Amino acid sequence: MRHSRFLLILLMILPWFSVPLLGRKAIRRFLPAAIVMSVIVKINNITAKKRNWWRFYTNLSPQISGDIPFIVGPYLLASLWILKFTYGKFKLFIFINAIGHILFAFPGMKLLKRLGIVSLENMKPIQLTILLTIRGFLLYGFQYAIENVKHKFRWY
DSSP, X not given: OTTHHHHHHHHXXXXXXXXXXXXXXXXXXXXXXXHHHHHHHHHXXXXXXXXXXXXXXXXSSSSSOTHHHHIIXXXXXXXXXXXXXXXXXXXXXXXXXXXXXXXXXXXXXXXXXXXXXXXXXXXXXXXXXXXXXXXXXXXXXHHHHHHHHHHHTOOO
């Protein structure tokens, strides 16, 4: 689709309008885990490209691949929001993540393919759901580790 680059830019920018609603405390608390996971997602996407798990039809530029808008836009901000509302409530975290991952892997990927942005190649939607779920557990685990390190080294 000829507007797919514009859609990628929107996808990257629009989530950032929610940052003021997060609050400084939540940003400071959850940003480290979200950044670590964003780096892991980028590394995972390098593997995905080599194994042809999915294919991006559109890049922002020759130097900026199509996965970057997803990582610095919806993925990073969704990580912050989900941690803000569910951290410390693991069952709720699992439930919200499961719904989001299923919606992204099944109807979301069909829509993104129709828009000419990305499609699954050597991966089925259920496999993508499992991969996204593993990433979700890693996100929660990183936040848990960060919280424990902060607590352990807190000065009294």
